[in-house]
Amino acid sequence: MTARLLSRSLLYAVLVLFAVVFLVPFYVLLVTSLKPFAEVSIATMWQLPHTIDFSSYRAAFQQLAPNFLNSVYLVVPATLLSALLGSLNGYVLSKWKFKGSEWVFTALLFGMFIPYQSILIPLIQTIQKIGLYNSIAGLVLVNVVYGLPVTTLMFRNFYASIPDSMIESAQIDGAGFIRVYRHIIVPLSITGFVVVAIWQFTNIWNEFLFAITITGHGQHPIMVALQNLAGSQVVHWNIQMAGALLAALPTMLVYILAGRYFIRGLLAGSVKG
Amino acid sequence: MNTQPTTAKRPLLPRTNAKRRLSKDQLLAFLFLTPSLLLIAVFVYGFIGWTGYVSLSQWNSIVPDLSWAGLDNYVQLFQTFRFQADLRNMVVFTILFIACVIFLGQLFAVLLDQKLKGESLFRNIFLFPMALSFVVTGVVWRWVLNPKTGVNLLLDDLGWAFGWYTDTSVVPGWSLFQIEFGMPIALIAVIIAAVWQMTGFSLAMYLAGLRGIPEELREAARMDGASERQIYFKVILPQLKPITFGVIVMMLHISLKIFDLIYTMTGPGANFVTDMPAVNMFDTTFQANLYARGAAIAIVLLLLVAVFIVPYLIRSRKGEA
Numbered sequence: 001m002t003a004r005l006l007s008r009s010l011l012y013a014v015l016v017l018f019a020v021v022f023l024v025p026f027y028v029l030l031v032t033s034l035k036p037f038a039e040v041s042i043a044t045m046w047q048l049p050h051t052i053d054f055s056s057y058r059a060a061f062q063q064l065a066p067n068f069l070n071s072v073y074l075v076v077p078a079t080l081l082s083a084l085l086g087s088l089n090g091y092v093l094s095k096w097k098f099k100g101s102e103w104v105f106t107a108l109l110f111g112m113f114i115p116y117q118s119i120l121i122p123l124i125q126t127i128q129k130i131g132l133y134n135s136i137a138g139l140v141l142v143n144v145v146y147g148l149p150v151t152t153l154m155f156r157n158f159y160a161s162i163p164d165s166m167i168e169s170a171q172i173d174g175a176g177f178i179r180v181y182r183h184i185i186v187p188l189s190i191t192g193f194v195v196v197a198i199w200q201f202t203n204i205w206n207e208f209l210f211a212i213t214i215t216g217h218g219q220h221p222i223m224v225a226l227q228n229l230a231g232s233q234v235v236h237w238n239i240q241m242a243g244a245l246l247a248a249l250p251t252m253l254v255y256i257l258a259g260r261y262f263i264r265g266l267l268a269g270s271v272k273g
Numbered sequence: 274m275n276t277q278p279t280t281a282k283r284p285l286l287p288r289t290n291a292k293r294r295l296s297k298d299q300l301l302a303f304l305f306l307t308p309s310l311l312l313i314a315v316f317v318y319g320f321i322g323w324t325g326y327v328s329l330s331q332w333n334s335i336v337p338d339l340s341w342a343g344l345d346n347y348v349q350l351f352q353t354f355r356f357q358a359d360l361r362n363m364v365v366f367t368i369l370f371i372a373c374v375i376f377l378g379q380l381f382a383v384l385l386d387q388k389l390k391g392e393s394l395f396r397n398i399f400l401f402p403m404a405l406s407f408v409v410t411g412v413v414w415r416w417v418l419n420p421k422t423g424v425n426l427l428l429d430d431l432g433w434a435f436g437w438y439t440d441t442s443v444v445p446g447w448s449l450f451q452i453e454f455g456m457p458i459a460l461i462a463v464i465i466a467a468v469w470q471m472t473g474f475s476l477a478m479y480l481a482g483l484r485g486i487p488e489e490l491r492e493a494a495r496m497d498g499a500s501e502r503q504i505y506f507k508v509i510l511p512q513l514k515p516i517t518f519g520v521i522v523m524m525l526h527i528s529l530k531i532f533d534l535i536y537t538m539t540g541p542g543a544n545f546v547t548d549m550p551a552v553n554m555f556d557t558t559f560q561a562n563l564y565a566r567g568a569a570i571a572i573v574l575l576l577l578v579a580v581f582i583v584p585y586l587i588r589s590r591k592g593e594a
Contacts, residue, residue: 015384018377019398022469024424025413026401032416045422088305096302104310106590111317113582115530117554118575119320121327121568126320145316148309177298177305206406208533213559223408227537230412237422240412248409255404259397262404263477270478270523 033057033241040238060229060242066218067225068246071205073136074221078143079200083193085144086151091185093152094159095167096177105156112149116209127214134216142214143204150203151196154268158192159185191261198258199265202251222247321575328568335562346569356570357452358545359553365456366464366549367528373468374524375517378475383505385476386483396480400473407470411537414466438462438539441546457546459539467534471527475520482516483509522585526578550574 032040036053093105123142124133132138162185170180211221220228226247230240255262331342350356381399385392402410417424418437425434438459446453486509494504532551535541541548541556550570558567 011384011387011389015381015389015395018381019395022398022402025410025417025469028417029413045426085309089309092302092306096299098299098303102590104306106586107318108310108313109586110582111313113526113578114317114321115526115551115571115574115578117530117532117551117567117571118324119316120324120554120571121558121564122320122323123316145312148313152309177301202404206408208406208408208536209555213555223406223533226412227408230415230537237416241416244409244412248405251404251406252401255401259400263400266403266474266477267481270474270519 029241029245032238033060033245035238037236037238040236056236056238056242057246059239060246063229063239064222064225064243064246067220067222070136070215070219071221071223071250074139074143075201075204078140078147078204079197081140082144082147082151082200083196085148086196087155087186087189087193088181089148089152090155090157090159091181094156095162095164095180095185105152108149108152110149111146112153116146120209120213124213133214134219136215136219136221138214139210139221142210143207146210147200147203150269151200154196154199154265155189155192157268158189158195162188194258195261195265195268198254198261199269201254202262205251324568324571324575327565328572330565332564332568333562333566337564342565346565347573350566350569350573354451355541355545355548355553356550357450359548359550361449361452361454362457362460362545362547362549363529366460366467366531367525369460369464370467370471370528371521371524373464374471374475375520377468377472378479378520379510379513379517381472381476382479382483383509385480396476399476402470403473403477405470407531407533408537410466410470411534414462414469415538418462418465438542438547441543443546459542459546463535463538463547466538467528467531470534471524474523478516478520479513482513486512522581525581529578530574 028045031048032045033056034052034054035049036051036055039049039053089108093101127133127138127142132141166184167180170184175183206223207221208223208227212224212227215221215224226243229235229243327339328346329342329344330339331345332338333346381395385396389395415438416422419425420434420436420439425437428434436458440458443453443455443457445455447455490508490512491504494508499507530551531549532555535547535549535552536555539547541552551574554567554570554574557563557570
């Protein structure tokens, strides 16, 4: 029994140690952002603030608020559109298979893995041609298109678990492609929509490469603005940290409120070995 | 749903109706899929083709010039000090990053599988960074690992202090072409940040895998008198091999195209000790306006990813068929 107690304690010790290490960045983020600038000195970096001070949040918010809104305008339509399209594609590719549909799906899936550098130059040329350069609408389009593979994959796997017999019996009743989708598939995939929406929301909110290449000043989403803020030599650490926290807030909240669905999305969006 | 009795009584007529209905539905299904397929055909395959074409052209200034250059851009690219350093960094980063993510993910999963108190708290601490952006991770870790301010303040008391991402040495530093080959010390800081963010992914995969192993397997092993440790090493871990494979594939394509973390945390670094091909591509194309050379870097990256991903995709297709 003592051996068991010992191994249990060891187990906890290892876990606590790693948990502390994992929490270090959060600790630094929080204590730094809550200090007034007078207190952000190198020597006291690890100490708790003497007085809780929100001035760095005010400063960060003033600088980042317009970009925060840009990100909201980007993420809402892009998430909804890519979930809807993914759902339709997944429905077709799981319940209306045709000759070669498996290969079509594989070709689609490849789009999930490509390094986006390999499409970036033509993408910018095209976005400029259709007049969407330096606009949130252009970013919505890009995020929807390159989100198609992963949302299709998620929904296809999700719909594979809906028994074909349900669809067949609806067809005997005379329900066609659209009615089956509306009355059987959609009601059964509310969870699927939640999982995909949370996953896409997180991805698009955090996306950086498209954001920095397709938008210029004024249209930058929050992540580009945060990088600019952190990249400038004159911005104080406490404001950088407050900015990082503001930029991370929406996805952190989603994780706190719906972590279970986030993890389901993570598993559904990864191809199994 | 009420089935119409006529369908049961007179199967002939409805069946032809059903047939017609079905082909109409199949057509509809096609119609709904078509826009997405066209988008992917253009935005993925068309654009890759176009990038490939640009990489064989002479477009190395602001003004597009698509006259033929053959493989010149590739030859010049591989001769640059920066790209050679990138390839070295990519190999080192990928191996260490994936090894750490797999080791820690598996370790945490096994530890959390022991029916602990507070399991969900630990799980959430390890998974939480997954919800953050690489940009946020980069900003925070640049501060934490800043040689003058960060953890060095704590390590100083122990008599250790590191240069972290400002250390430009390469160990052991064999000469190879123009670069020193070995472990660029500055990369360790970037690997720590990337592992911090991505360990949650492999932890989630392994936990799901462990939960999926039927209890009977463990029971049977216990009946045979195996110790808990033996059960883990002989029974459980071998079952997780496919998961390891899946984690490697997912992490590999993340590490090959890593951009935002480097861009935010360190930039290319002195002597390009923390540079990566994706960062190089961005600078080459959009700062230096060497579009054709940038396209060449992109195509090399794509080929690297494809070499690993395509066989995997085809295999999983066969597995399902």
